[in-house]
Amino acid sequence: MRVGIVCPYSFDAPGGVQFHVRDLAEALQELGHEVSVLAPADEDTPVPQVVTPAGRAVAVRYNGSVARLAFGPRAARRVRRWLEAGDFDVVHLHEPMVPSLSMLALWLAECPVVATFHTSQARSRALQVAHPLLRQSLEKIAARIAVSEDARRTLIDHMGGDAVVIPNGVYVDVFAAAGAESRWQGTADAPTIAFLGRLDEPRKGLQVLASAAPAVLERYPGARFLVAGRGDDGRDAAIEALGARATSFEFLGGVSDADKASLLASADLYVAPQTGGESFGIVLVEAMSAGTAVVASDLGAFRRVLDDGAGGRLFRTGEPQDLARVLVEALGDPVGTAERRARASAFVQRFDWSVVTRQVLAVYEMALAAGEAIGVDGMPDAVTAADDRTGWRRALRPGGGEGA
Template identity: 70%
Template sequence: MRIGIVCPYAFDVPGGVQFHVRDLAEALIRQGHHVSVLAPADEEMDLPDYFTVVPGAIPVRYNGSVARLTFGPRVAARVRRWLDEGEFDLIHLHEPITPSLSVLALWATTTPVVVTCHTALVRSRALQIAYPLVRPSLEKIDARIAVSEDARRTVIEHLGGDAVVIPNGVYVDGFASAEPDERWTGTPDAPTIAFLGRLDEPRKGLPVLTAAIPTIIERFPGARFLVAGRGDAGRDAAIEALGDLAGSVEFLGSITDEEKASLLSSADLYVAPQTGARASGSSSSRR
């Protein structure tokens, strides 16, 4: 089967949806399908051959985050060309009403369509604006997937109809076989506590961890905190809030897939104090 997958979010800044798309594509390829992924990205990015990239994504505040999206007449023309050249049997759109490539593909395609919705929202001005634009095309959708019950409720409330809940898959082998790194391995007197997430997005929970660190250190004076993720503003705010305790936190910056697995294998405790606005439970393969 020839399958076209559309990701609305740019691969320049990694995120859970992007890597769900990548992993799904590779799983389908291993099953013998021909797969092409259309996604925003810099043309010089090192992506697999099955990607078709659309440059020119711009940052847009969306659902408590900053998403890099692309839209406009030129982009629409590239989407139509990708659809024509692909001769797909099935189109799989992710986040079908996020104003980016998925909306443009939904407008243009005459091929059977499956959509996966990752986002959980109670109210969304962006969705209210986008809905009239995509409403005429919603009848093209043949099957809806939601990655969580919260995402399913968003589908019902904002898209109409229902969705089958299929949680994101996780490749566990790489984590199960990961070797601990002595840099991140704790001891009974100095346990290590790991955090993964974008540091400048409060919903990821770094401020929650920062507020808890004084209490943790009071009980475990040798505790060491390993914080991985991008976001200079979030890092600086955490350092300022911690004051003299900032020396107990090591900011690792962005880490690779292999380093992420090793970090989780090494730490004594992983904390994920997300505060909401997450539907999928998916985690970025590279923070």
Template identity: 70%
Template sequence: MSDRPLRIGLVCPYSFDVPGGVQFHVRDLARALEGQGHTVSVLAPADDDTPVPDNMTPAGRAVPVRYNGAVARMTFGPLSAARVRRWVTNGQFDVLHLHEPVTPSLGMLALWIAQGPVVATFHTALIRSRALQMAYPVVRSSLEKISARIAVSEDARRTLVEHMGGDAVVIPNGVYVDEFVRARPDARWTGTPDAPTIAFLGRLDEPRKGLPVLTAAIPQVLETFPGARFLVAGRGEAGEAEARETLGEHARSVEFLGGISDEEKASLLGSVDAYVAPQTGGESFGIVLVEAMSAGAAVVASDLGAFRRVLDEGRAGVLFRRGDPADLAATLVRVLGDAALRREVTENASRVVRRYDWSTVTQQVLTVYEMVLAAADGAVAEDPRSVRSLWTGLRGAS
């Protein structure tokens, strides 16, 4: 691999006003690449007053859109296209790395506007995606510009192949493992054998994140562990209100922490006895599982294909039947009551997570960059056909 420092442009489709998994992946990939000596610029939707890293260019206000089973905040249209063109022209990038280029946001615009060494990462994993089916005709001709494709998991690769054809190399999401290993437990969140603590992180108002499954399981867990505390972190006032109403008297055993910082998240995961991931679908990877595993929490997760693979088919965590509150409750009771089981899965997890550390993942991404650059005719530049592509694409997307 060449030791030449690269100028890399990363495009994130989703807003940093309400960040999620893809945003964190892009942010951390930029940090990891800069740690290798490369120059990185990130383009992402964000309001002008939203705190963003120094290497990020905010592309303006995003609007919430129902997309692939969630509410995604994206930006699109002629004004956004002008900002993308200016960023591409000024960046003088060796490699342009687009995330979710078929999502109607900045990545799609950049794909229409730019040409040269282009890498694309696909994060979505859905068996049937109406959004992808609708987007594909709009970007079909531009997909030929992509020099190399990455999928964050086998599930994401399968979605790509089934909806758009072609193939991709699987490179997982990354985690700064040692930052979670070193996280200090917080006495507020630490449990005891009689009063264990269980954490959940996710958007509270997205049903597919599984909070309703967890709340339905809590009363059964409390029958065996009446002192158990459930620590729920994440935004979504409507989801919290619905959970409180469902829990009734059992709500006193649940602490809603709201949005928490990265440091608080690491401390929380390093404090609890178990982390529960009750998601019901639409997950391509499961980055929070790796974070919990790194921090030493015993992971209890629904048996989604992506989660099963991250948990090494159940050797690095314990699986329960997706969408089944009774099985979740029984599984949690078993895990909380069996210290030897928790020790076994967390020891296995401490070995498994190393494959997801950014030190490993970054080298895999750089290998793709070098492969693309070896076959490239020049650097990233504006495509002379971009005006026509934009007009056709924006008209087709409207």
């Protein structure tokens, strides 16, 4: 199968969606499919071989973060050339409502289109404004995927229709096999607690962790907080808030994929203090795969990834005192923490790319069938009642389903 994948966000500053697109392309190639990815990136930006750079992007504030997007006539010409050269059997768009390459590809594509929705937002003025303008184009989407129930709910509430939930993927074995680094390992009296995320995005919760740290250090004076991620402003604000205790925080800057896996495998705990805007929680899955005990805010997405607390401990979102309590509890209860780690190691297998890729390919096959056999009310004749029982049918109804 010839598959074209479009990423709306730039590889100049890669994040979760870009990594998901990269890994999906690699997983599909390993199964023998021909894959090409189109994404914003400067010509001199190092990108995976499968990625075709679509040029410079512009930074835009979106969903509590900064998204680097590409739009306009020049970007549209590049999308058109890529589509014509690829002659794809199916085009897989990520975040087609974001004004970037995916939206342009939705307008221009003539083959079956699959769309994945990553965003989780209680209310989005941008989506409310964009939906009436894009309603007709959205009808071109043959099948919809949401990466979580939270992303699915956002899709239903803002655009109607429905989607099948297929989670983000992780190469579980890669993280499970990662070797620990002595410089990041702790002891019973001086444990290490890891955090990964952009430091200048408040929703990532670094300030929550900084506010919780003094109470943890009262119980474990030798504790070290290993902070990986870019964003000098966020780092400086955390150091200022910590005062004399700032020496307990080690800021590692951006880390490679290999170092990230090693960091997770080395730490006693991984903490995810995010305050909102999270539709999935891929780094939790990575930490669980590495065998690291997890403490996370009780966002709906995180609660589901942690199997409602069976795979890791949860604390009340945005409350430093409760985070400190749970961190001390996790460090002081090695038996309970080990039990959660064991459950997590089993639970995380459902997120492995070997499982996720098969689910994505099933959606591709249905999108292809939909392109050949459109039945009454826009529902493909090829989609059977059995498909409906397994939950796949809802992904193929452009305007129906809950909230239509």
